Amino acid sequence: MQKRRLLGLLVLGLLLSACGAQGPAVSVRDPWVRAATMGDTMGGGHGGATSITTGTMTMGDAHGGAHGGATGTTTATMEMGHGGGGAVSAAYFTIANSSGTADALVRAASDVAETVELHTVEMQNDVMQMRPVNQIDIPARGEVELKPGGFHVMLIGLKRDLKVGDTVNLTLTLQNAGTLNVAATVRQ
Numbered sequence: 001m002q003k004r005r006l007l008g009l010l011v012l013g014l015l016l017s018a019c020g021a022q023g024p025a026v027s028v029r030d031p032w033v034r035a036a037t038m039g040d041t042m043g044g045g046h047g048g049a050t051s052i053t054t055g056t057m058t059m060g061d062a063h064g065g066a067h068g069g070a071t072g073t074t075t076a077t078m079e080m081g082h083g084g085g086g087a088v089s090a091a092y093f094t095i096a097n098s099s100g101t102a103d104a105l106v107r108a109a110s111d112v113a114e115t116v117e118l119h120t121v122e123m124q125n126d127v128m129q130m131r132p133v134n135q136i137d138i139p140a141r142g143e144v145e146l147k148p149g150g151f152h153v154m155l156i157g158l159k160r161d162l163k164v165g166d167t168v169n170l171t172l173t174l175q176n177a178g179t180l181n182v183a184a185t186v187r188q
């Protein structure tokens with residue numbers, strides 16, 4: 001009886017560890033992309049400004065200073081330096097790492113934008129600014145939330161309108177876990 005129970009536990013343990021090894025170490029929850037339109041004129045940059053303003057309002061709220069937020073919008077837009085007035089948007093999701101080893105999101109790609117960058121938002125001289133980062137670290141058995149006002153995947157130079165309900169395909173490259181394909185839903 002005792003032996004059988006031990007054997008059962010051993011088999012169960014093996015099964016569990018096998019599952020752990022086979023399951024994806026990194027997974028993405030609730031991926032979404034902010035709706036954006038390319039606009040009907042070139043060089044206006046209006047679409048881009050609108051997208052950024054929406055994100056900044058959230059930041060402004062969080063900091064209780066609408067003025068700082070508004071300044072940040074201007075700076076962020078200028079710092080983007082796209083020049084061509086291409087529309088921008090951003091993708092957000094929670095990325096979880098079930099493995100015992102730290103991982104990192106090192107690259108993102110999408111066919112809806114000319115350029116895709118990993119960005120963060122931080123306070124510099126009382127102004128909220130976006131800046132590119134080389135990677136977004138995901139701790140072992142932990143997760144990171146990409147959200148407005150924080151880490152995000154920046155979609156620069158949209159090739160098409162992103163309407164609410166559309167799906168945007170993202171390809172995420174992890175330092176350890178390899179490549180992950182994600183279908184993000186466009187939201188307002």
Ligand SMILES: [Cu+2]
Nearest residue numbers: 119130152154
């Ligand atoms: Cu950005």
